[in-house]
Amino acid sequence: MTLARRSSGFLKPLSTACSSSFLHRRPYSTDDTTTITVETSVPFTGHNCEPPSRSVDTNPKELMTFFTDMALMRRMEIAADSLYKSKLIRGFCHLYDGQEAVSIGMEAAITKKDCIITAYRDHCLFLGRGGTLLESFAELMGRTAGCSNGKGGSMHFYKKEACFYGGHGIVGAQVPLGCGLAFAQKYRKEGHVTFTMYGDGAANQGQLFEALNMAALWDLPAILVCENNHYGMGTAEWRAAKSPAYYKRGDYVPGLKVDGMDAFAVKQACKFAKEHVLKNGPIILEMDTYRYHGHSMSDPGSTYRTRDEISGVRQERDPIERIRKLILAHDLATEKELKDIEKQARKEVDEAIVKAKESPMPDEPELFTNVYRKGFGVESFGADRKELRTTLP
């Protein structure tokens, strides 16, 4: 990985001041004027389009933000693993650790008026859209402070005001829904775009091709993002897809293959895609990424792949390590400072979990709320309708 340095010439060596408090102002945390140019790990591969350049502009603030945010996401997912094992999280829990660069890179290229929709591996994307740790942990534990008041669960995180539309449990369903978001954006002439995310498993779904056909026919500003972590649950991509070149599967729709473990490659690709779709209709981005955990918490993740493969990816391609190396190479922070940031992330996560545990489970009348937006006194029933009968608001 070659790094081109084009800094303003005098990045002062950071002071060795004692405070390890995350809130202490460091020069790096506000410096967004010094341009640093970074090369992506590998060049982009295009399908029916000219790929963008490998050189990505960034600045110290962005680099540090990438590190901090990804460290927080990583910590959140690992904490969720423990919570699940202590049975505080029930049902399904699909963890995103390893894939953080996709969320981080994407957010760096877009605004909160652009829409994102994804499947069930949604915790980090929710955080990226501005969701809080408390909302996340509380939702996972089924408490009222959760982003869906505890009624959705792991797979159903939403944040409408940040245009994050979930959180979907049915594989592939989110792709037509995402094209629908793009349809609405075009209908209203908003000038924004939708990133509709799916995995290598969902890539074979028929409804994806139905939606892609319509998106291309109607020039919808839809960016289909295939987070290819190479395994659809326990099935490797070569066992599920005749052609695992997912960025080419759009045929007449252009595509780009991106190193999904490189946050800057993701940022560049998303920026490119956003400009593209506003003029030319849909594009497919294939993010070559990897999940360290199994498909979900009930999957050890080691029956269909070797531990060597997992540790190999962690060694060679971990997204947080890549940023750490960049930061150190550009002298933006010391090793200790980065460790402190990670400690701070751990602290924030632990505090959020404590608060989330304090949040109560929803009150019993909540069973019947939000069935409709407008219930107008419609009757509803509990398991024993003679015992529990109510009218919906």
Next chain:
Amino acid sequence: MWGILRQKVGGATCLSPQGVGSHMLRLRPVTSALRNYSSAAKEMTVRDALNSALDEEMAADPNVFVMGEEVGEYQGAYKITKGLLDKYGPERVVDTPITEAGFAGIGVGSAYHGLRPVIEFMTFNFSMQAIDHIINSAAKSNYMSAGQINVPIVFRGPNGPAAGVGAQHSQCYAAWYGSVPGLKVLVPYSSEDARGLLKAAIRDPDPVVFLENELLYGESFPVSAEALDSSFCLPIGKAKIEREGKDITITAFSKMVGYALKAAEILKKEGISAEVINLRSIRPLDRATINVSVRKTNRLLTVEEGFPQHGVGAEICASVVEDSFGYLDAPVERIAGADVPTPYAANLERMAFPQIEDIVRAAKRACYRSGTMVATA
């Protein structure tokens, strides 16, 4: 095949008393059924009622748009969307490829982001291709998101059997959709129903499944001046007493309302006064109206075209047994479609769906007048 219009015979579309045939009789305005209409001077077909409702709602709210197969340039497979493309343009009247899962999903997604789509299924048989979006993406979203994401979408189209269209094109979906919390399911019968309920559905902030009937599209009904007004809306979840009576309650929806009314005429000649309830809404089901009626008449007969097991009538029966058991003087009777896939041969098809004589016979049974029963001393 389904694009072929029913031919009007001599200016009138006919419904033969024998049931399905190739000609349909115009419903003579029966005063007893229509005394609820005020100063009814104008008549309107159900097709025109739906078309005018769509037109008015699209004019009133720029977020309303129509999407489906052949809705635009073809003017609608059943001409329900006739003229809308010319008036509102291709951005608001969107022709789709034959990909129900895709365009239903796109419709729901657009509703997430604030539009008000009206998605047409050429028949509800094809909605099965998109049923995941109707239920998992639309019906449940407001609940799963704790109220953040409501889905103001309408899925509409013909439901149930037409005439001679075979097993894959004849199923009634009222019971399936009616069981899903988060959906509203409407079943208009007359032109007023069609206008009022479609306008209410489009304005409703929740997903509505709007089950029409192909054979009713060409039928004319009187419409009041009030119903012609562009602000006219019918309340969702309220049934209508089409005909008052005191001996037996007959519940029906869609085309079966017409059959029940005809049966009521025949029963009247035999001294049985039947109260006919036009359900108008499968979900929410107007249990109050049904129970009040049964408490008055003490007998219940449910009529539907769908499959009998787990049908709408089963739910109504259970509801009445739970809430008004002491008022029942006879077991609840159910008339439904036969428990078979729909056959093609005309005689078998006739046997596969309720006919007026079935309704009459069951009503008499409930009144202990079936004639085959031995009179007790």
